Amino acid sequence: MKALKTALALLVGDAQSDRVVPPTGHTVRLTLFSAGAMAFLAVFALALSMATGRLASLWGDELARSSTIRISAPEAQVADQTAAALKVLETTPGVASARALTTEEQQQLLEPWFGNGLSLDGLPVPQLIEVVEKGDGFDAEGLRLRLQAEVPGATLDDHTRWRRPLVKAARSLRLLGALSLILIGGTMAAMITLAATAALAANSQVIRVLRLVGAQDSYIAGAFVRRFTLRALIGGAAGTAVGMIAVALLPSAQPEGGFLTGLGFEGWHWLWPLLIPPLGAVVAFVATREAAMRTLRGLR
Numbered sequence: 001m002k003a004l005k006t007a008l009a010l011l012v013g014d015a016q017s018d019r020v021v022p023p024t025g026h027t028v029r030l031t032l033f034s035a036g037a038m039a040f041l042a043v044f045a046l047a048l049s050m051a052t053g054r055l056a057s058l059w060g061d062e063l064a065r066s067s068t069i070r071i072s073a074p075e076a077q078v079a080d081q082t083a084a085a086l087k088v089l090e091t092t093p094g095v096a097s098a099r100a101l102t103t104e105e106q107q108q109l110l111e112p113w114f115g116n117g118l119s120l121d122g123l124p125v126p127q128l129i130e131v132v133e134k135g136d137g138f139d140a141e142g143l144r145l146r147l148q149a150e151v152p153g154a155t156l157d158d159h160t161r162w163r164r165p166l167v168k169a170a171r172s173l174r175l176l177g178a179l180s181l182i183l184i185g186g187t188m189a190a191m192i193t194l195a196a197t198a199a200l201a202a203n204s205q206v207i208r209v210l211r212l213v214g215a216q217d218s219y220i221a222g223a224f225v226r227r228f229t230l231r232a233l234i235g236g237a238a239g240t241a242v243g244m245i246a247v248a249l250l251p252s253a254q255p256e257g258g259f260l261t262g263l264g265f266e267g268w269h270w271l272w273p274l275l276i277p278p279l280g281a282v283v284a285f286v287a288t289r290e291a292a293m294r295t296l297r298g299l300r
Contacts, residue, residue, distance in 0.1 A: 026198075027195040027196070027198050027199040027202075028231060030191065030194070030195045031191075031192055031195045031228055031231040031232060031235065031284075032231055032234065032235040032238075033235065034187075034188055034191035034192065034195070034235070035188060035192070035231065035232040035233075035234075035235030035236045035239065035280055035284065036235040036236065036238045036239030036242075037239060038184050038185070038187060038188040038191075038236070038239065038280065039235070039236040039237075039238075039239030039240045039243065039276050039277065039280055040239040040240070040242055040243040040246075041184055041243075042181055042184050042185075042239075042240075042243070042273075042276050042280075043239075043240055043243030043244055043246075043247060043273045043276065044243060044246075044247065045177055045180040045181055045184065046177060046181065046272055046273060046276075047247045047264050047265055047273075048177065049173055049174055049176065049177020049178070049180070050177070050265065050269055050272075051264060051265075052169075052170075052173045053170045053173045053174045053177070054266070065132060065133050065137075066130065066131065066132055066133065066159065067131040067133065067140075067156060067157060067158045067159060068128055068129065068130060068131065068156075068157045068159070069085055069089075069098075069128070069129040069131060069147070069154050069155065069156050069157070070126045070127070070128055070129075070154070070155045070157065071085060071126055071127040071128075071129065071151070071153050071154055072126040072153050072155065073152075073153030077153065078127050078153075081127075081151050081152075081153050081154065082100050082127050082129065084150055084151045085129055085147060085151045085154050086098055086099075086100065086129065088143075088146055088147060088150055088151065089129070089131060092138050092143055092146070093138060093139075094133055094134060094135060094136060094137045094138030094139070095131060095132070095133065095134070095138050096132045096133060096134035097131075097132045098129055098130065098131045098132070099129065099130055100127060100128070100129050100130075101127075101128045101129070101130060106125060106128055109128075110125075140156065140158045143156055144156050185279070185280075185283050188232070188280060188283055188284070188287075189283050189284075189286070189287040190287075192228055192232060192283070192284045192287045192288060192291075193287045193288070193290070193291045195228065196224055196228050196287070196288045196291040196292060196295075197291050197295055199224065199228075200224060200291070200292060200295040200296070201295065207220055207296070217293065217296045217297075220292070220296060221289060221292035221293055221296060224288055224292045225285060225288045225289050225292060228284050228288040229281050229284045229285045229288065230281075231284070232280050232281050232283070232284030233277055233278070233280065233281040233284070235280075236276060236277035236280035236281065237277040239276075240273050240274070240276045240277050243273065244270070244273050247264045247265065248264065250264050
């Protein structure tokens with residue numbers, strides 16, 4: 001209830017107290033610009049954090065549900081060992097499907113490194129078998145032992161060494177995004193504190209006169225808090241709007257673009273940036289109040 005009354009007081013204001021704060025000047029431009037710029041950067045930090053974390057999680061999930069078996073054997077034995085490996089997989093609990101990749105599919109896998117038109121004829125390329133898991137997956141160590149006994153040329157790669165760094169990267173990116181937002185909020189608080197302190201110092205004579213006629217420090221501080229909070233809210237809303245438009249204009253996710261495309265929000269995640277202006281206003285409220293009370297104590 002108290003918070004609601006404070007919010008209403010900030011919106012409604014007091015015509016008399018508003019005269020204490022100059023409506024124009026460099027402090028106004030500084031507050032609006034810093035709030036808008038920080039909000040713009042916050043939108044991109046949030047979009048980058050969520051998109052990269054989403055992409056790393058997607059890669060990790062895809063690798064977690066699939067494995068690869070590599071058949072390295074003399075050419076005359078490859079077909080027999082491939083058939084033996086597929087037979088082992090048919091009786092392995094947790095395996096949803098398994099199939100040997102065709103020559104064309106293996107060629108496509110090597111094209112990013114060796115270029116188009118690569119011919120596998122005459123190259124000692126192992127036969128690959130794609131394994132898709134189901135349920136809780138299969139016992140990787142048990143499957144390795146079976147393959148070692150029945151298919152000497154088979155090697156199982158359950159993608160653990162690929163999945164672990166991706167999961168770690170997803171967590172690190174989310175943490176980095178949160179840290180970036182905290183730094184942006186701190187920078188915004190510092191800029192608004194400087195602007196509020198400058199405005200208070202510039203109006204020191206007016207403040208002394210107000211004190212002579214009986215105005216309390218809380219009344220004077222409230223005028224500055226209201227003005228700077230509303231300025232931060234307006235600047236933050238403008239910066240957030242521009243940032244969201246810029247993010248919306250970024251290229252959408254494309255397979256050939258990798259993580260360089262799709263750096264934005266998806267679905268209801270577009271609601272997250274809408275929290276930036278009110279959060280910026282809260283930062284401005286706290287920063288301005290602290291600066292006002294500290295400066296007013298120094299003017300006694």
